[in-house]
Amino acid sequence: MAHTRGRIRAAAGVLAAAALTTAMFATGANAAERDVAGSAAPPIVGGEPAQIEQSPWVVFLTDPMGNQFCGGTIGAANKIVTAAHCVEGTNPMELRVVAGREDKTTSEGTVAAATDVWVHPDYQSATSGADVAVVTLDRELPQPPLPLATTADTAAYQPGREAEVFGWGATSEGGESSDVLQRAVVPVTSDADCSSAYGEYDPAAMVCAGYPEGGVDSCQGDSGGPLVADGKLIGIVSTGNGCARPGYPGIYTRVSSYESEVRAQLAAQR
Structure with a gap:
């Protein structure tokens, strides 16, 4: 992870390059954010297929053309928690969230449109912290949210x-x-x-x-x-x-x- 792991949204310039590569944490290395929209986003390394029924709060973000560029987590019925570098500078009208879909090639689950994007006010880059955002949706999702960790955890x-x-x-x-x-x-x-x-x-x-x-x-x-x-x-x-x-x-x-x-x-x- 020498770079941010979100995809650059390049779909006809629709989404701002919120996931553009940024300077790496490692000295002398180049870091890039871990997602880029507009090109197939690379997946988890060394993992295995997971069932959406066992992790129903996992969602993915797409541009209006359906290109997936980032992931997210259901935090409330109509709210998604994601990385700030995924959505910074994005017009909510050009953002979609897909829930309940295990296989991106299918039409299963729910596609919701974003109505608002909150980016942490301290966010500057993934390498400086506060890389967190909340996306508000135009509808409530049927999937349950995942609780947030607190300082007690x-x-x-x-x-x-x-x-x-x-x-x-x-x-x-x-x-x-x-x-x-x-x-x-x-x-x-x-x-x-x-x-x-x-x-x-x-x-x-x-x-x-x-x-x-x-x-x-x-x-x-x-x-x-x-x-x-x-x-x-x-x-x-x-x-x-x-x-x-x-x-x-x-x-x-x-x-x-x-x-x-x-x-x-x-x-x-x-």
Whole structure:
């Protein structure tokens, strides 16, 4: 994850390049956000197919032409939690959210239009933190929301704690995106190890997850998707050095640090 893992929306210039590549955390490396719309988003590396019935709160974001570029999580009946770099500068009218669809090649599930996009006011880039946003939809979704991690959920962030990451992104660095939802298990990384890999790592804003030897990770097209532990959303796919590289775990937005602000947006009537 040396770059943000969202896809650049290039569909006829419809979506602003909110997921454009950004400077990498790693010194001397180039970082790019993990999703790009307009081209097939790459899927989770080292994962396996997942059933939407077992993770019904996972959704994906598309442009008006149906091109998937990021992931997200249902936070309330008509609200989606995603990465700020996925939607910053986007006109809500040009954003769609697909829920309840395991295979992108089908027409299953619900397609909802966005009516409002909130981006955390402190967000500047994925490498500086606050990479979180809330999208309001034009309808309520039948799928249940996933609870947010709070500051009390310290156990979920302990080094070595196994967490699950979901998405439709690339299955290898620079590879093709997945048509079906993927799931992978990654251990939470210590702040010390993540700081060693990424000079700009901020433990107050981020959390890392991955194996020292690499091999399993989120990737391009997975940005905005959920990192889950203890039945809660503990992280949002954000950035990293490449995908599944040894010594470079994935970087996720630390949800517990932004829980009160996100919760306020989930409760907002708009």
